[in-house]
Amino acid sequence: MLNRACREITGFSSLLQRLERNISILGRSQSTFKNYARHIASTALHFGCLPTDLDPEQVKDYLYELQQRSVMPSQSYFKHTVYGLRFLLRTEGLPYDYLALPSISKEKKLPVILSREEIWGMLQSADLLKHRLLIGLLYSCGLRCMEVRRIELKHLDFDRKLLHIVQSKGKKDRYVPLSDHIIRGLKTYISVEHPTTYLFTGNSFNQKDLNTGYSQRGVQWVIKSICKKAGIYKDVHTHTLRHSYATHLLEDGVNILLVQRLLGHSTIESTMVYLHVCQLENKKVHSPLDTVFELCRRNGK
Known part of the structure; x- marks a missing residue:
């Protein structure tokens, strides 16, 4: 698809080179480049021109068509097309509203955990x-x-x-x-x-x-x-084992900050999702002052 777009769409080769350069500069992976490039090329081939030459109404019609065509609950092809176009606009120095790209709310799904x-x-x-x-x-x-x-x-x-x-x-x-x-x-x-x-x-x-x-x-x-x-x-993928690892560590009493470090998460919010699926013993809420008195009593004070 990329080779075809380079052959058939004027200016696509240089656009692709700029995209790869900018993705590398921003520290993104080669797989990210390939994913974005594939969806950008598909859009370019659909219209026969660079995506940056389109007007917002053309993009809306195309995204609507993708949305209706998608049979996946997550509509992943639709989403990754939007993500690819967003990144393209960013690297070309254009605002998101240049193509009136929609915002996509992140799905809040809990991970599958193995026992x-x-x-x-x-x-x-x-x-x-x-x-x-x-x-x-x-x-x-x-x-x-x-x-x-x-x-x-x-x-x-x-x-x-x-x-x-x-x-x-x-x-x-x-x-x-x-x-x-x-x-x-x-x-x-x-x-x-x-x-x-x-x-x-x-x-x-x-x-x-x-x-x-x-x-x-x-x-x-x-x-x-x-x-x-x-x-x-269960719907098990390779990442399911990683989810299970984090959940079982929390169930074993490992501090969530340590779990964050072991997983390599940048933010604690990414790790906190496992609090919703781990099974912790219900402990009766108490006043910490009671603990102070109990400690002093044991020490004979």
Whole structure:
């Protein structure tokens, strides 16, 4: 689609170059560029001109058509078209009202959480050690799909029992604890498979990913197939294991600020969503003065 737009739409190639440059300068990922560029190219091909040459009424008609065409509850194609056009206007120095782009309210949905029994069921259902480790790392370290795919041998610190997550979302590093169970499995896996750079290498879905890390599609296939085998009927994705990690930590009494740091969240608001799904013991509200008196009584004061 991008190549076709570059061939057929005058000025699209230079617009695309500016978009890629500005996205890189702002610290956004290459996947963000590809996603925005794809939707911008689709809009350009639909009208046969650059999106910045359109008038607001044309854009409204196009967005309405996309909205009616969408069968997904989230209308993700519609939303990402708006996001792509917004970013294009921003990089071209134009205001959002230049194309009268609508505001999109963020959906307030609670995450799907797996029980500890379901996590155990997934681990037991994985026949390959590689797949057990994949599930174990996603859950026990609260990793994003991109993060587990990019683990290199040099990121594993078995002595300190830590995993170094390098330049993840927001270009941030962080360390997370490694379970003793995971460390034993990793040592066995490394001794048998002899990976050289990436911990998980290659798959049959994308030839370009061979020896350069697991593909996103490969990780998703593992999660879906093992959930099916374990008899889990929830809508489970790779991020579900991360959601479950955060929720279970809060249920275990870990401070929410520490959970925020372990997840790599920029703001506490992102972490607070898990307070709505975790099951905490109901404690009777009391006056802190009662605690002071009780403490003094114990100390004989």
